Amino acid sequence: MxxxxxxxxxxxxxxxxxxxxxxxxxxxxxxxxxxxxxxxxxxxxxxxxxxxxxxxxxxxxxxxxxxxxxxxxxxxxxxxxxxxxxxxxxxxxxxxxxxxxxxxxxxxxxxxxxxxxxxxxxxxxxxxxxxxxxxxxxxxxxxxxxxxxxxxxxxxxxxxxxxxxxxxxxxxxxxxxxxxxxxxxxxxxxxxxxxxxxxxxxxxxxxxxxxxxxxxxxxxxxxxxxxxxxxxxxxxxxKVTGAAKFGLDVMVPGMKYATIKSAPVFGAKVKSVDTSIPSNSSGVLKILNLENAVAVIAEGFWQAKTTLDTLPIEFESTENDGKSQEDIFNEYRQAMDKDLAEGNLDKHFKSGDAMAELSKAETLIEAEYQLPFLAHFTMEPMNCTAWVHDGQCEIWCGSQNPLGVKAAAAEVLDIKPDQVTVHNQLLGGGFGRRSETDVIKQAVLIAKEVDYPVKLIWSREEDTQHDVYREAMVSRMKAGLDQSGNPIAYSHQFIFKHHPAEAADVPYAIPNQLIQYSSPASHVPWGNWRSVDHSVHGFLTESFIDELAFAANQDPFTYRKTLSKNNPRFQKVLDLAYEKSNWGSALPPNWGRGIAIAQSFGSIVAEVAEVEVTMEGKVKVHRVVCVADAGFAVHPDGFIAQMESGIIYGLAAAMTGEITIKNGAVAQSNFHDYPVTRMNEAPKIETHIINSGNPPGGAGEPSTPVIAPAVTNAIFNATGIRIRQLPIAKTDLRVSIRQTT
Structure with missing residues (x-):
């Protein structure tokens, strides 16, 4: 505004x-x-x-x-x-x-x-x-x-x-x-x-x-x-010495441990559970029915978990019990079709008459993209220690919103917020996940049933299957090019607009634009995920602009440079990325180079990825050159670390990140089926900062939106295979199916 x-x-x-x-x-x-x-x-x-x-x-x-x-x-x-x-x-x-x-x-x-x-x-x-x-x-x-x-x-x-x-x-x-x-x-x-x-x-x-x-x-x-x-x-x-205290490290005298199992299908309730303690469960102190979940309190976490795993819990059925990932995407597409046919699409942005100009274009390019649900997968599993005593409540946790934690605990206990004390700890990863209060409310519900402190720890399986997820996405894009290959019209229809409001904006000079969206129903809970809608639209916009460059028979860097000529900050970032990446220089066989750029959270970031695609279709990202206009980097080393962090986080999502729904519930459960980027898979990252004199921009998120399109554009450069569906692992990249480009 x-x-x-x-x-x-x-x-x-x-x-x-x-x-x-x-x-x-x-x-x-x-x-x-x-x-x-x-x-x-x-x-x-x-x-x-x-x-x-x-x-x-x-x-x-x-x-x-x-x-x-x-x-x-x-x-x-x-x-x-x-x-x-x-x-x-x-x-x-x-x-x-x-x-x-x-x-x-x-x-x-x-x-x-x-x-x-x-x-x-x-x-x-x-x-x-x-x-x-x-x-x-x-x-x-x-x-x-x-x-x-x-x-x-x-x-x-x-x-x-x-x-x-x-x-x-x-x-x-x-x-x-x-x-x-x-x-x-x-x-x-x-x-x-x-x-x-x-x-x-x-x-x-x-x-x-x-x-x-x-x-x-x-x-x-x-x-x-x-x-x-x-x-x-x-x-x-x-952190180096091990003295740092995270939520998981909190120890309170007299503390016991709890863990939890929620209904597999979001929104379901517990139908039946025997809350009497099994005779062979050593150290188990209490079993609780929390309506939508079952909790076990014990002397230790492992005792609580092993007992919970053996409990005969029955959950109520819901209308979503048989729903699959394919069903969800079909519902999304049907909703888009219906909204389009009935003229009910919500407008994000409109300029000129895109539909009329598309019909006049010399060349028409169309593409549909599909993105999966994504989990946060913080290294520190969700946890909270709560102690309800003497009309007061004490909370120990790592939260992105401690005041929200206080309000949530007060609401659960029906007490005044002044009766709640929050001891915030270091966070072992946040990414938006620790702005939620679901685990806080559960810990307080458990603690109010006993007279001692209780540390609730979610298992990695619970963490994976009851996250709040980055929304799955279906996107339909069209563009019309004139005889010179310049885009004269652009149409984009997508689902779910969250925030920031400008995320779906196109940063290039295209005179006629129509950007619209649908908001279909979904039973999968949504939550803020690192860079929020920018992580989605960074991939969509920068993948499609690469397609336009190819259709126009122009170099992807030059094409972006031409279309952003009225944006001096973009120009300088692109120029430095060109220089530092040795853009256009020769690469080994089966290697490719791709570029992407986006402005988000006040910073402009361009990334050039160099990838190798083996004959067997395996992808290795060798190098990422990152150029960021930070406005002014207050702590340069910290800014660089955040660029690296955002790239690694986004790379994991791009390569293998995918949450799928089977029978209404999340199918993944741990690192074996939701892998993240490991040290031996991490590319060499070179970050270059431009202090442009503008107000300082953000650092935690702006490098995440552009790593996926930089890599997929590089894969196209290497193989001629255009990736329109993430994660990359879903695409067959073997040499036998490659096209000559």
Missing amino acids: KKWTRRAFIGAGVLASGAVIIGIAIRPGNRTSKVSGLVAEEGETLMNIWLKISPDNTVTAIIPHAEMGQGVHTTLAMMLADEMDADWSKVKFMEAPADKEYANYILAKGFIAGDANSPKFLEETIDGVFLTAVKSMNFQITGGSASVRFTGQQGMRIAGAAAKAMLLQAASETWKVPVEELKAQNSTISHAASNRTATFAELAPAAAKVKAPKHPRLKTQDEFTIMGTSKPRWDIPA
């Missing part, structure tokens, strides 16, 4: 978001007083809700995001410390508590308004609307590749700059000197003319009484001393 409208305010009430304040206009007695008891210890000065100063001159950044391997605690603290001119060796962090005051309205505002500026006289009112909305919705989200580009830019930087301004003002008033003669550096304020120096800690009590500036001056990039460097990440040493 490029301007402030009534719809923006309405949207604030329905958007899932995360935990900060823009403007940081925090006054004494206002929001600082509401959180001081939660985050500040005796002797510490809370400058605003995002930072405090200790008597030993330590600056603590209070970070409103979870750490799931992306290095967010370090990077956001860097942004705050740089604007504050703090001594990095004296900077620490703490994760913000699950409290409504830390509901992150900056994410809501960022997702809806982007970088748009609101009128200054309305700013506080607008901020209040967003803050009220996210408080009511219990959103403290880490996701959407938004931590740096929204929380960092509009929260942590402003918090640090505001605190510095307050410290300078306090020194000016104490020393009776003009504030312009003062300098902040390395956690001290100095006045050269009088040779006076004071630490931040010495000035903090007086500074906290200064009215915070609404619009403190922020540094320009050439003034950065911390941002743009790769400071050692705080989360890594403990």
Whole structure:
């Protein structure tokens, strides 16, 4: 949304978001007083809700995001410390508590308004609307590749700059000197003319009484001393030594273990189960019927699981019991056909008259693509430890939305959220899965039946078969080319539009477009999956544009370059990808090179994949060259790591990732039938960052959407076989069926 409208305010009430304040206009007695008891210890000065100063001159950044391997605690603290001119060796962090005051309205505002500026006289009112909305919705989200580009830019930087301004003002008033003669550096304020120096800690009590500036001056990039460097990440040493604590590592005195078996078919209920403890089940303490699942509590996880596996559980039948994967895709296609015939397709985007121009085109290209359901497959299985006691509930878990966890537990127990304490841990993979609260609710339901803490652990089989999945997709695309091979019309019909809203947009200059979608019913639960709809449309758009380049008899790189000539950022990313990949250079026999590019979450990423397809049809991805316009990479090493992570995650999905439905239930169960990319299969990844001067873009997701089309386009280059159905493993690539291209 490029301007402030009534719809923006309405949207604030329905958007899932995360935990900060823009403007940081925090006054004494206002929001600082509401959180001081939660985050500040005796002797510490809370400058605003995002930072405090200790008597030993330590600056603590209070970070409103979870750490799931992306290095967010370090990077956001860097942004705050740089604007504050703090001594990095004296900077620490703490994760913000699950409290409504830390509901992150900056994410809501960022997702809806982007970088748009609101009128200054309305700013506080607008901020209040967003803050009220996210408080009511219990959103403290880490996701959407938004931590740096929204929380960092509009929260942590402003918090640090505001605190510095307050410290300078306090020194000016104490020393009776003009504030312009003062300098902040390395956690001290100095006045050269009088040779006076004071630490931040010495000035903090007086500074906290200064009215915070609404619009403190922020540094320009050439003034950065911390941002743009790769400071050692705080989360890594403990992970190396094994001291890091994830949800699965939590140990509470007196704790017992539980595991669970849910109805195989989504939506089914337990019909019957004997909840008496079998005589031969050592260590089993309780068996519970949770209506749609059965849980076993025992002294250890293995005792609980082996007993659960032997229980004679009968589940109710549903109308979906006989449904197969083929049935689901047939239903999707029938729904698309019906919506098209009846004129009921929803419009995503329309320009010109695509259908009329398609009929006039010199060349018409049509393709149907099909994508499977995908699971998250986090390395740490889903888990939650819950203890219900003395009218209170304590939760230990790794969550992307701790405030949502608190609300979910309170709802289950019918108590107030203030009676729930959430101890958030490191996350062993999130990818959107740990923004859900299903495992939290189950753990609380189990814990309320006993008088001791219970750690619920899902088996890998339960994790695989009761995930919330990336939606399966059917896509129909058409394009018309003129005599020069340029696209004059484009039509796209797909199913299920989720978010971001712009994911299905075409980044190329095509004058006549008609993009529409259907929303058929599905009994398979949907959930946010890394890069959400961009992971789908990145493959569709970049595969089809490759088909157009081939039909036009043009080089895929040159074709993209020509069609994006009005987008300078795209041009620069493509040019660097061309250079670094040695595009056009000779490759060994049976090798191919493919390119793809997309803009998502504020970053533009191009990838060139080099693949080998053996005579037997085996695919090996040898090299991936990744070029990313990050706007500005605050932590370059962390940004590169995220590019690599997104590529590996997307590569696993592209090569072998597939959840299939058989008799209404998920057929896969573990790594043997849902394999992921292993170390010996990982390609060499070379990442090149462009700091274009634009606002920082996201890092966690933008490299995922383009790896699948880069690889499949490379396979076509090597074999002449066009892959329109994922995973790649479903396509026969043996030399005997290859076409000469």
